[in-house]
Amino acid sequence: MRYMATYDFMETMRNTNQWLGATATAMASSPAMALFPNPAIQWMAAWGEVTERSFQRMIVKPDWHIDSFTCEDGKDHIVNVNTVVERPFGDLIHFDVSGRKPMDRKVLLVAPMSGHYATLLRSTVKSLIPDCEVYITDWHNARDIPVSEGKFDIEDYTLYLVDFMKELGADTHVIAVCQPAPLTLAATAYLAEEDPKAQPLSLTLIGGPIDPNAAATDVTDFGHRVTMGQLEETMIQRVGFKYPGVGRMVYPGLLQLYSFMSMNADRHSKAFSDQIMRVAQGEASEHDAHNRFYDEYLAVMDMTAEFYLTTVERIFKKGEIAKNEFVVAGRKVDIGKITTVAVKTVEGAKDDITAPGQCIAALDLCTGLPDNKKASHVEPGAGHYGIFAGKSWRNNIRPLVLEFIDANSPKPKRKAANKNAA
Structure with missing residues (x-):
């Protein structure tokens, strides 16, 4: 194909x-x-x-549709989506509320690159804007990236996260949702050795496959059942002449959508x-x-072939993160080197994509982190989507995450979280 x-x-x-x-x-x-x-x-x-x-x-890439926000002064303030770091395969963007004083909490949301745009986290962003300065990774559609820009695999993805964290500084709290959780954990460990002062204050991992073998799902079964040769032959295609990325090998968004929908x-x-x-x-x-x-669900994007294939091979089949054997740019990343960044995991009891047990495995890998810097939460009755964008997130998980952020900030917050956030 x-x-x-x-x-x-x-x-x-x-x-x-x-x-x-x-x-x-x-x-x-x-x-x-x-x-x-x-x-x-x-x-x-x-x-x-x-x-x-x-x-x-x-x-069509969906718009953020976050136009304004009502601040404490009772006035509507424009929300500007500003690009902080611009890169070929993804940007770091900031939701800047005009006329509002910078919030104490600075949050970097690491969006999945698993077939949908970062706008999949729109409701997550909207719920955090009242209480935080929100930044997010905005990954690009591979079909729009010229071949001349080179490859982009999970090591490149990890190094992008390292650069984004360095850009935002050490007063940042990182929240990784689903697919990027293991790579965000690796990026934090990479910083722990390369530039400890650039590490974030806290890291919250939501529904991520840190150890896919900890609890089987249809996704993990598929990853073990098919060979890499089968995946490359049946899933990978070359972008056609219609798009700037003509000739680039990708896992097409339309093919991903078929896989998503066939599951249910x-x-x-x-x-x-x-x-x-x-x-x-x-x-x-x-x-x-x-x-x-x-x-939102039907708006899909292509992934580079090398990112898709290395994710399946190294995260799911070989379990390099779970075994603490992940290598970035020739350097082995030791997750045990994380000693100061507080780590919290969030799982949904009814998550059929990343089942309970897969994400909490991150805490066992953080052997250098004291127990008082570790936390976990399993949300009863919540599925995969609900733990970051549904009622479970709004009513239960979001307040817990903000409390975790405050508990691991250099000074206590004077203002409580806004419980009426969208």
Whole structure:
């Protein structure tokens, strides 16, 4: 499958389905159809509307949609999304609330690069802005990065995190969500040896596969079941002529989306059939629950082939982080060298992506860290998404994380966390 033709074929199929949806809507909305009153015509229009929207948003990077924030003065302040560090494969950005004094808490959110854009953490960002200066890693779509920029694997990713932490300084608190948790732990250990003064104050790891073998899931089973040769042959394609990254080997976003949705095919099928009926009956709206979720979920990005393959091979198959054998730029990273950075793990009791046990393994690896610098939390009834963006995050986990940040800051915070944050 490592050809431009297969990549372009997938894009052609996506574009065709988008066109079919638009055509169905146009036909069913024609005034001539009023001559043939039939519920099937309303259904066809609804099917077309949902289909066109679904396939169109697969290639569009979502906007942050964080325009303003009401501060203590009762006024709405503009939120500017500023680029702090600009790099070929990802930027460090800051959500700057105009006219607001800098907050005591400085937080770096490390977003996953696992098929979705950093905007997947939009609700997480919005919930932290009232109480923190929020920074986030904004990873780029590999199809838009010219081949001349070179490779980007998990070692490069780790070094990007090292640079971002150095840029923000030692008064930073890092929160890594899902996929980047093991690499963020490695980046912190790398700093512990290279530049100890640049280490963050605390590190919170949320639902990350530190030790994938600690608790089996469909994801870990897949990682062990397939060979690297099979993955390279069936998952990797070459970007077509339409994009700036023409010729780059990638794991395509559309292929990732198929994998995501096939894991819960029945649930997704029902969600779309129900939405079509709601549209047909006039009960749907532009920003209803279905559209809010799928506008983000269906927006996918390509990963570089080397990042995807090294993640599977070194994190899941060989377990280099779990065995404390990870090497970056020829240097073995010893997680036991972390001695001052407080580490907290957060897991969801019903997480079927990163099951409980996988993330808390980080605490055992931090052999040089005293027990009073370690913490863990398992959220009852929470799935993977809920521990960083759902009600479980807003109502239970977020306050605990802010308390952990405050407890590991050089001076106590005078102001309590805003419990009414979005």
